[in-house]
Amino acid sequence: MLQPSLWICALLFLLAAPLFAQKVPTDPTALASRLIEQLAKEDFTGASERFNDRLKVALPPDKLATAWKLITEQAGPFKKILKTRTEKDRQYDVVIITCAFEKANLDAKVAYDAQQKVAGLLFSPAVSSDLPTYVRPASYREEDVQLPGGLPGTLAVPIEAKAPLPAVVLLHGSGPGDRDQTLGPNKPFRDIALGLASRGIASLRYDKRTRVRPEQFQNATYTVREEILDDARSALTLLRVRPEVDRRRLFVLGHSLGGMLLPRLAREESEVAGLIVLAAPARPFADVLTDQLDYLSAVSTSEVEKAQLAALKQQAERLRDPGLSEATPAAQLPSGVPASYWLDLRPYDPPATARTLQTPMLILQGERDYQVTRTDFELWKRVLAGRSNVKFNLYAQLNHLFMAGEGQILPSEYLTSSHVAQVVIDDLAKWITSSAGKRP
Structure with missing residues (x-):
């Protein structure tokens, strides 16, 4: 599905070469903090005084005011600066200021050139490095791997459980996702992988091809095979030769578009032990997408x-x-994706395809999900009714990322740092390790 619209204005770094030497005694951290304070006071002329010439042209006070308005419309009014840190990016000193707004924390990245002029400004959701409480770091190890198709990934392997272990491939939704399926400050695939590893189940997650090799998709005709399916099969190939992994207990977990494609994948990978479908469309893509856009409007x-x-x-x-x-x-067409992609998906009926399979399935849905809704979940249930090896779970408080919230969901909810709910991790682990989740 379309990634949730954050409607946060990301002011892209505009990096300009130094024009002249100027000795400025002020520390970049103090300068960046003052810049944030000026924005909070809506002093956009003052805030832009230290922009370098290129940034002054690209982001004059009126555009800076518009950008700030978009940020505060979604994140709420500015509250305070929480912390600062610095890093080096080529010839630029970058100050990262974590700011508390009413609805979310954002990181403001301010890049300074050699003359201590602002050369770049970027606002993005603050990313938390905290792990969920259900993860036990001492119980697993992570290893960088490369899929046979060349994509980089991470293998999470339990170190307390006895090998060979059940293992899960994590399959992305739409968009050029990283291995953690990072969205704002949230990393749902990391939560799932480490939650399962803490319960004796290995997993493989990897960066999506559209992220690592975007040039392969420029001015080209392609389908979900080139975008997702070929690499999913490559990931299964990697796991089958790992000594820690039981090749008879390989599962594939797909989220959103990835879940929608699982029945199609299973027709080619008949030895997969089970399919885990998270928030997956059951209807034509156009129907789901227009419903999502109507909701956002x-x-x-x-x-x-x-x-x-x-x-x-x-x-x-x-x-x-x-x-x-x-x-x-x-x-x-949506997202500038070529017609070949949509024409390939148009005749595909995920639940009907699943009905032709004997593969065990676990289908999960959050009731507060506005991207893929209960309508899709009920369609999966209706088509697969009576199948003893298919289990359905609906979670009242969970959203599209299987993170908890209350009330009407707004896109800004994805700006709040959270974790996949423990009940989901527990249900996944229980199903994977149960006899219902294994092939004979």
């Missing part, structure tokens, strides 16, 4: 956002057009 308070969402909905509607062909320009 209904909860948005910005006319600019509503106009953007309406334009995206027009693109989604084209996926239903009987005249859609490979000649349709990618720019007219």
Whole structure:
């Protein structure tokens, strides 16, 4: 699915070469803190005084004001600076200031050139390095690996459980995700992998091809095979030769689009011990996507956002057009993805395909998910009713990332640091280790 729209303005680094030497005695950390304070006071002219020439052109006071407005609309009013740290990026001194807003914490990255002028400014959700309480770091090890197809990944291996171990491949949703499926400050695949490793189950997660090799998808026709399925099979190939892993107990967990594709993958990987479907569409992609856009438009308070969402909905509607062909320009379609991709998905019916399989399945859904909703979950249940080796779990308080919340969900919820709920980790581990989750 489309990644949740954070509607946070990320002011991209605009790095400019030094123009002249200037001795400024002020410490960059103090300068960056003052910049944040000026933004909080809406002194945009003062805040931009120390921008270098290039950034002054790209981000004059009026654009800086608009960017700040977009940030505070989603993250809430600025509260205070929580902490600062510095790092070096080539010739730039970068000050990272973690700021508390009413609804979320954001990291402001301020890059200073040799003249201590602001050369770049970026706001992004603050990433927490804290692990969930259900993870026991002493119970596993992590190893960097490379898939046969060349993608980098991480193998999490329990060190207390007896080998050979059951193992799970983690399959991404849409978009160029990293191995942790990082979204804002949240890392749901890391939580799942380490939660399972703490319970004696190995896992393999990896960076998606569209992230590592984006050039392979530029000006090209491709489908979910090139984007996802070939690399999923490559990951299974890697696990089958690992001595720690029981090749008879290999599972695949797919989230969102990844879960939608699991029945298709299982038709080619018949020896997979089980499929774990997390928040996966059961309906045509166009239906799910337009529902998602309608929801976002209904909860948005910005006319600019509503106009953007309406334009995206027009693109989604084209996926239903009987005249859609490979000649349709990618720019007219969702996310600029070529027509070959959507034409490949259009005839695919995930629940109907799953019904033809004998593979055990665990299907999980969060009831507060606005991207893939209970409508899809109920369709999975209806088509697969009566199958003794298919289990369904619905979680009342969980969102698309299987993280807990309350009330109506807004996109800003994804800016809050959280973790996959422990009940999900427990249910996954129980099913994987049970006889219902194994092939004879």
